[in-house]
Amino acid sequence: MGGVVTATLETEGGNLLEVRGLTKIFGTLKACDNVDLTVGRGEIHALLGENGAGKSTLVKMLFGSLEPNAGEIRWNGQVERISSPGAARKLGIGMVFQHFSLFDALTAAENIALSLDDDTPIATIAAKAKALSYSYGLPLDPYSLVGDLSVGERQRIEIIRCLLQTPQLIILDEPTSVLTPQEADRLFETLERLRAEGKSILYISHRLEEVKRMCDRATVLRHGKVVGHCDPRKETASSLARMMVGNEVQAVVRDPVQGMDKAAALLEVRNLSRTPATPFSIPLRNINLSARAGEVIGIAGVAGNGQGEFFEAVSGEVLQHDAASVRIRGKDAGRLTISGRRLLGAAFVPEERLGHGAAPRMRLSENLLLSRHATDRKAFLGTGGTVQTRAIASAAQRIIEIMDVRKSAPDPEAAALSGGNLQKFIIGRELDRRPAVMVVNQPTWGVDAGAAARIRQALIELARSGSAVVIISQDLDELFEISDSIAVMHNGELSKPLPIAEATFEKVGLLMGGAEPGHVEPVTELA
Numbered sequence: 356m357g358g359v360v361t362a363t364l365e366t367e368g369g370n371l372l373e374v375r376g377l378t379k380i381f382g383t384l385k386a387c388d389n390v391d392l393t394v395g396r397g398e399i400h401a402l403l404g405e406n407g408a409g410k411s412t413l414v415k416m417l418f419g420s421l422e423p424n425a426g427e428i429r430w431n432g433q434v435e436r437i438s439s440p441g442a443a444r445k446l447g448i449g450m451v452f453q454h455f456s457l458f459d460a461l462t463a464a465e466n467i468a469l470s471l472d473d474d475t476p477i478a479t480i481a482a483k484a485k486a487l488s489y490s491y492g493l494p495l496d497p498y499s500l501v502g503d504l505s506v507g508e509r510q511r512i513e514i515i516r517c518l519l520q521t522p523q524l525i526i527l528d529e530p531t532s533v534l535t536p537q538e539a540d541r542l543f544e545t546l547e548r549l550r551a552e553g554k555s556i557l558y559i560s561h562r563l564e565e566v567k568r569m570c571d572r573a574t575v576l577r578h579g580k581v582v583g584h585c586d587p588r589k590e591t592a593s594s595l596a597r598m599m600v601g602n603e604v605q606a607v608v609r610d611p612v613q614g615m616d617k618a619a620a621l622l623e624v625r626n627l628s629r630t631p632a633t634p635f636s637i638p639l640r641n642i643n644l645s646a647r648a649g650e651v652i653g654i655a656g657v658a659g660n661g662q663g664e665f666f667e668a669v670s671g672e673v674l675q676h677d678a679a680s681v682r683i684r685g686k687d688a689g690r691l692t693i694s695g696r697r698l699l700g701a702a703f704v705p706e707e708r709l710g711h712g713a714a715p716r717m718r719l720s721e722n723l724l725l726s727r728h729a730t731d732r733k734a735f736l737g738t739g740g741t742v743q744t745r746a747i748a749s750a751a752q753r754i755i756e757i758m759d760v761r762k763s764a765p766d767p768e769a770a771a772l773s774g775g776n777l778q779k780f781i782i783g784r785e786l787d788r789r790p791a792v793m794v795v796n797q798p799t800w801g802v803d804a805g806a807a808a809r810i811r812q813a814l815i816e817l818a819r820s821g822s823a824v825v826i827i828s829q830d831l832d833e834l835f836e837i838s839d840s841i842a843v844m845h846n847g848e849l850s851k852p853l854p855i856a857e858a859t860f861e862k863v864g865l866l867m868g869g870a871e872p873g874h875v876e877p878v879t880e881l882a
């Protein structure tokens with residue numbers, strides 16, 4: 356095992372980028388504290404660190420969307436002031452963001468045209484984009500409507516848009532979190548080709564196995580400071596996690612679930628069907644699911660197969676015609692709103708954190724009141740509806756402590772938290788209610804290894820304390836780690852849950868690809 360080594364600032368092919376003493380201060384927090392970083396030509400360089408370590412802040416400064424308080428950026432040996440993303444692109448720095456900024460109703464080529472600052476005819480852009488996409492092994496039909504495309508295909512547009520500007524350095528912020536394993540493999544091939552052409556890549560990821568596989572060097576950040584550099588290939592996933600977190604990451608423990616035959620069904624979905632609400636949504640076809648007290652059911656599937664529509668129908672974001680199509684603790688809930696379903700003891704955590712899971716411009720305590728005012732009326736509103744600020748503040752503090760939410764102020768706005776820390780707060784806010792039914796979409800998306808283990812353990816413990824937990828996730832490793840049974844969503848249909856003892860990656864993968872459940876192997880429903 357390699358261990359953290361001292362920085363070797365000069366790389367073999369010479370440095371493309373050299374960062375010295377870069378510092379960014381938010382209020383009293385040094386989000387980046389005197390950071391040094393070098394990226395060589397033709398190098399894939401990983402930027403690692405737990406949630407809130409300062410990775411996004413650092414790359415935003417390199418891409419000109421945040422201004423440093425101190426420090427210097429040298430590009431090809433020259434000191435540069437990167438004042439805007441346009442200036443970064445001109446230098447040859449491109450970025451593929453985690454959250455895509457594409458318009459559903461426009462074609463791929465039209466979306467690309469919007470980001471180019473010239474009046475190149477759309478047919479030329481389409482031809483160039485197509486040629487480039489094929490040459491990099493990420494085939495793209497430039498005339499396809501973005502709304503019809505899978506998440507992986509949308510990411511291709513972002514990558515091709517970035518490559519069209521012939522960058523020398525490409526920054527990728529958690530590029531595989533939304534991809535299927537096959538799409539991720541394709542992306543890795545493309546990155547290898549870019550490296551072979553001498554392009555440099557700065558790669559942010561919480562998935563340590565892929566960092567080991569892809570990256571030549573890594574810089575590790577902790578609390579805004581560089582704590583070391585290493586060769587990820589000489590490390591193990593757990594040694595990398597230890598460098599980031601500063602101590603061992605606890606393994607998740609899942610004792611087998613007992614006595615399910617007598618357990619009450621707390622969430623029942625019966626013959627749930629939904630016609631598509633928009634041309635881009637997936638119809639749900641006769642979905643049945645029963646989640647009992649004590650168990651964790653995982654729902655696997657390639658993104659865009661109806662998981663979002665299922666979550667909306669179960670959570671009450673969209674009401675059903677048939678009240679009995681969703682039952683919570685024995686009560687018909689299909690015609691109830693989110694608040695009505697929450698009052699029956701259910702909790703829901705959507706995939707999208709900002710704007711959906713939390714109001715970005717509201718403080719954490721205000722977000723807590725917003726989501727729990729109906730269910731915690733007595734504690735939070737008191738008699739006569741007066742807001743009990745002290746009770747709310749102490750509940751917020753409890754959640755922050757239990758989930759180890761790192762932040763730059765005592766009660767910051769949700770938008771000021773790093774992505775992973777906001778996710779920890781939202782999950783903690785719901786767990787804190789001890790809900791009888793918990794449905795979570797992508798529980799650890801963007802969350803570091805230590806926090807992900809804590810969230811997974813907390814969800815198992817919630818189930819074992821007598822709740823029913825349903826987890827929708829694209830991360831198969833996660834589902835195998837925490838589920839008692841795994842069902843697969845494909846093209847708006849949900850397979851019967853496979854008990855975890857019978858589930859294998861291969862069986863689940865086949866179902867994800869649309870194999871008939873009967874062809875995989877007959878499965879028995881949980882007793």
Ligand SMILES: Nc1ncnc2c1ncn2[C@@H]1O[C@H](COP(=O)(O)OP(=O)(O)OP(=O)(O)O)[C@@H](O)[C@H]1O
Nearest residue numbers: 381386406407408409410411412771772773774775
């Ligand atoms: N606009 C802002 N205002 C105030 N604080 C901020 C702002 N943006 C980030 N921060 C704080 O800076 C710190 C670093 O955040 P950053 O987003 O860079 O972390 P990260 O390493 O990218 O984390 P993650 O893996 O969760 O995305 C966090 O504590 C965050 O709360």
